[in-house]
Amino acid sequence: MTTAKTTAQAHTHAPAHTPAPPRSPAVGTFRPRRTAPWQADPYTDALRTGRGPLFLRRSDGWLLPLEVERWCAEPDSADLTVLERCRGTVLDIGCGPGRLVAALASRGRPSLGIDISPAAVSHAVRAGGSALVRSVFDPLPREGGWHTALLMDGNIGIGGDPLALLSRLTGVVRTAGSLIVETASAGTDAELDERVRVRVDNGNGAPGEAFSWARVGARALIRHARATGWTPSEQWTAAGRRFVALERPG
Template identity: 65%
Template sequence: MSAPQETRSLLPWTADDPYVHALRTGRGPLFLRRSDGWLLPLDVERWCARPDEADLTVLARCEGAVLDVGCGPGRLVAELAARGRTALGIDVSEAAVAHTARLGGRALRRSVFQPLPRERRWGTALLIDGNLGIGGDPHALLDRLARLLAPGGLVIAETVPVDVDERVQVHVTDGRGTAGAPFPWARLGTPALLRHARVLGLAVDGQWSVEGRCFVALRTRSASSSAEPPNRTAVISSQRARKPSADSPVASR
């Protein structure tokens, strides 16, 4: 991603953005809205809660120092810190960074495409809660993460539970007339992510699903790493009912 795009990625997230208000209250409604009126619900309540069963399967697979890209209110970073793990969240929202700090996690207001601490020394990079969409260019995002990781490091990404591969312009809205500035976004199902991984030389280290959420672990080229040994788990499936989330689009209101 070019430098101008990195700068623009910080612009939609202002003090008056509906996302900021949602983080302050810990609840929605909150959506990503395309120009054609299509709405994607964002699960603010889950983001602001303690890690759930699906999140815990992600944390169990983390190796070494963990970079949570688009950490939001910081539930994963805070949980890792509570376990004594080295973890850093990055987010372009000042409110998200502040929320993470209040939970006891470390976070920086930074785009993933800007210079970051520990470059080429992270054991794991997380793209959870739809964050494969960051920047609207999954190939560039995955390539950047591969360059941030230590040799043999892991990318753990959450995918949309349908076969989709799209690039769109969206803005955050509360569905009641308040909206943020537009920005590029992407949505990928597992097949699309695996196509990008093959091109970039990332090896599939695991695929699993829990409570309707889907995850893929990808490993960078070299198997030699100082990160902790992988904690491998079997593919998990749960049929427990859950609230609408960022994986479940709804019609425009």
């Protein structure tokens, strides 16, 4: 057995160690540049042109189409049913290119969009809305004071954990405030409750950093809402899209 003393002596008499210089990568080695989700091509390209194709790609090749053209257009008839239900100050979480915050601003409604994509936020501001580059899990303006929060276009999937997201929003929306959630489409199983790892993809395999996402049907959402202190108040469908309104009890 080596004692502490002999170990110390060995260290004392050992020659000084000179670190080897860093090795350069072998010639011809390709190191792909990783890009943060929603913050680089192909999402930025799609926002710039206002059209897809754009998908969320699962590791098994499954693709979920993203409706870039609708996101970059004026609010459609389904969006109008949401805007009509907004009360007081409105926070649009994952606002994308800002069609809803721009529409709210044009109506004189105090509203703010947040999104982790700088390109999306710039688009929203140019459209006439107010928006910040911010994650919903970061500190937010008017924390705990918003009358209405929106999770449109599947944004209940943010973070891949609907329970954590709904719990977080109890600290964002004021007492007696509301949360309007767009769930999986009307033609999808209302019990859908899926957690996946996905990448943003333009259909040609463009690289993007993998991230966690969730897809939730209406009945599954209501279960999660009740478990986190929300009370379901209304459900409706419009133009093939399904929405659930939740209230934070007083």
